[in-house]
Amino acid sequence: MSAEDARVDGIATDRVSVLERGLHYGDGLFETIACPHGVPRFLELHVARLREGCERLRIETPAAAALAREVHALLTPGVRAVVKLLVTRGVAQQRGYAASAGARPSRIALRYAWPVPAAAAAREGVRVRLATLRLGENPLLAGLKHLNRLEQVLAREEWHDPDIAEALLFSSSGRLISGTMSNVFLVRDGRLVTPRMDLCGVAGIMRRVVLQEAPACGIIASEEVLRLEDLQGAQEVFLTNALTGIRPVRDLAGMMRSPGPLTQRLQGQLAPILHD
Amino acid sequence: MSAEDARVDGIATDRVSVLERGLHYGDGLFETIACPHGVPRFLELHVARLREGCERLRIETPAAAALAREVHALLTPGVRAVVKLLVTRGVAQQRGYAASAGARPSRIALRYAWPVPAAAAAREGVRVRLATLRLGENPLLAGLKHLNRLEQVLAREEWHDPDIAEALLFSSSGRLISGTMSNVFLVRDGRLVTPRMDLCGVAGIMRRVVLQEAPACGIIASEEVLRLEDLQGAQEVFLTNALTGIRPVRDLAGMMRSPGPLTQRLQGQLAPILHD
Numbered sequence: 001m002s003a004e005d006a007r008v009d010g011i012a013t014d015r016v017s018v019l020e021r022g023l024h025y026g027d028g029l030f031e032t033i034a035c036p037h038g039v040p041r042f043l044e045l046h047v048a049r050l051r052e053g054c055e056r057l058r059i060e061t062p063a064a065a066a067l068a069r070e071v072h073a074l075l076t077p078g079v080r081a082v083v084k085l086l087v088t089r090g091v092a093q094q095r096g097y098a099a100s101a102g103a104r105p106s107r108i109a110l111r112y113a114w115p116v117p118a119a120a121a122a123r124e125g126v127r128v129r130l131a132t133l134r135l136g137e138n139p140l141l142a143g144l145k146h147l148n149r150l151e152q153v154l155a156r157e158e159w160h161d162p163d164i165a166e167a168l169l170f171s172s173s174g175r176l177i178s179g180t181m182s183n184v185f186l187v188r189d190g191r192l193v194t195p196r197m198d199l200c201g202v203a204g205i206m207r208r209v210v211l212q213e214a215p216a217c218g219i220i221a222s223e224e225v226l227r228l229e230d231l232q233g234a235q236e237v238f239l240t241n242a243l244t245g246i247r248p249v250r251d252l253a254g255m256m257r258s259p260g261p262l263t264q265r266l267q268g269q270l271a272p273i274l275h276d
Numbered sequence: 277m278s279a280e281d282a283r284v285d286g287i288a289t290d291r292v293s294v295l296e297r298g299l300h301y302g303d304g305l306f307e308t309i310a311c312p313h314g315v316p317r318f319l320e321l322h323v324a325r326l327r328e329g330c331e332r333l334r335i336e337t338p339a340a341a342a343l344a345r346e347v348h349a350l351l352t353p354g355v356r357a358v359v360k361l362l363v364t365r366g367v368a369q370q371r372g373y374a375a376s377a378g379a380r381p382s383r384i385a386l387r388y389a390w391p392v393p394a395a396a397a398a399r400e401g402v403r404v405r406l407a408t409l410r411l412g413e414n415p416l417l418a419g420l421k422h423l424n425r426l427e428q429v430l431a432r433e434e435w436h437d438p439d440i441a442e443a444l445l446f447s448s449s450g451r452l453i454s455g456t457m458s459n460v461f462l463v464r465d466g467r468l469v470t471p472r473m474d475l476c477g478v479a480g481i482m483r484r485v486v487l488q489e490a491p492a493c494g495i496i497a498s499e500e501v502l503r504l505e506d507l508q509g510a511q512e513v514f515l516t517n518a519l520t521g522i523r524p525v526r527d528l529a530g531m532m533r534s535p536g537p538l539t540q541r542l543q544g545q546l547a548p549i550l551h552d
Binding site (some may be wrong): 003006008013014015016017018019020021022023024025026027030032058082084086089095096097098106110112133134135136138140141146147148149150151152153154155156157168172173180181199200216 | 280281282286289290291292293294295296297298299301302303306308310333334358360362365371372373374375380384386388398409411412413414416417422423424425426428429430431432433448456457478
């Protein structure tokens with residue numbers, strides 16, 4: 001599962017500069033791209049999100065074509081893989097937080113083996129716990145898939161039971177936000193709701209696809225401020241992730257539930273898109 | 277001002293693995309150590325804080341001697357320098373936030389030129405602004421000098437006027453916390469107070485030294501919950517930083533003040549320790 005191949009700024013290498021601002025400050029962003037059959041899925045969405053993130057962090061925005069090229073260069077047609085693509089503010093020219101004028105962003109791409117398939121998880125659902133850690137709130141970073149991921153690392157360290165697939169996280173003011181590596185959707189009064197990403201959390205690609213596709217199968221979907229009681233009272237709960245698609249929650253911290261009809265309808269709607 | 281020399285895990289190199297968890301997640305900690313005359317100042321305090329940080333993040337804690345060795349190996353007796361020392365959870369063995377069992381931490385050390393001396397700033401004081409960005413609050417990360425520093429990068433991007441030395445930051449719930457690269461002390465009713473580091477912020481080495489040394493010059497000092505009105509009403513305001521020592525604030529977002537008697541008494545007390 002470790003990286004099989006890597007490129008930095010278009011050159012095959014497994015090393016980066018010790019002065020990388022990505023290393024010193026987490027000063028960058030990333031995407032994790034599923035590539036079934038060796039073809040990157042939702043590549044335009046991933047590239048667009050990465051570029052939007054650069055604009056928000058005021059990192060010089062790489063051309064979309066340059067980013068897509070880094071992904072394609074690591075792929076072999078027909079061979080499924082996962083590509084992680086990082087963009088950082090670049091190699092530091094000086095000590096300290098201030099960015100140098102004219103700093104060139106770094107493009108770092110890594111290829112990993114395709115994850116072990118887990119069709120049962122999509123069909124039967126997964127076990128989920130509630131994290132103890134609460135996410136800090138910062139609107140300037142909210143929604144971004146940036147490289148400051150210590151909170152996710154610590155939340156993931158809270159459990160070692162391999163039967164538990166994910167933990168759901170709340171923010172410091174008590175809002176439901178997401179999993180450590182997934183977004184969460186609830187069905188409430190027959191409608192689909194997912195937490196707003198305006199204080200913290202990552203606005204995932206699969207989350208976006210679900211919000212876009214829901215109307216096509218007759219489901220009203222919206223982003224809301226949600227709390228523990230919304231989670232507890234939900235008729236259905238599912239997780240989204242760019243690699244694993246839609247996974248129903250069958251065990252929510254001990255509360256058992258079956259995959260619900262809206263969850264299954266959305267899975268059916270997305271099946272042609274997600275087919276690997 | 278860029279790094280002059282670097283070592284990774286005891287080997288002279290300017291490269292790190294593209295799989296560094298420090299790069300992917302900011303999963304580590306750092307120290308910035310002043311080395312006047314080529315001798316690291318407060319080395320034991322820096323090493324102790326780094327090891328405490330590893331324990332809090334459950335990173336395998338490197339031996340103190342191994343950390344001190346990385347610093348000394350970059351120094352030449354008599355030649356002043358700044359050494360930055362990072363410890364990360366190591367090189368990832370797999371994709372994802374979960375740490376591998378038996379992961380070995382990385383030790384990354386860099387030497388930089390000594391900063392341009394600015395004795396006038398210590399004597400006459402510095403100009404300081406108030407940051408717009410508010411720091412997220414997470415008690416699990418509070419006080420640590422960890423590698424998730426995007427908030428500091430963005431706060432430092434808020435101004436480009438070289439006459440402004442620092443910005444003071446508040447947290448999402450409105451607490452006064454620190455500068456982007458310094459701690460802050462206020463004099464209130466003749467006593468010294470500094471923000472508690474229990475929700476966010478870095479508990480700096482110079483902050484600790486000031487808290488320790490204050491009683492020796494007859495000053496009562498404590499850590500408190502402080503807000504904007506405490507800052508505005510303070511009789512004296514100064515900043516601390518391991519490289520620059522104590523700097524009075526002479527211009528606090530347009531409010532002019534002179535270096536105060538307690539600030540100067542503490543500068544006098546610390547002068548023998550900080551002499552470079």
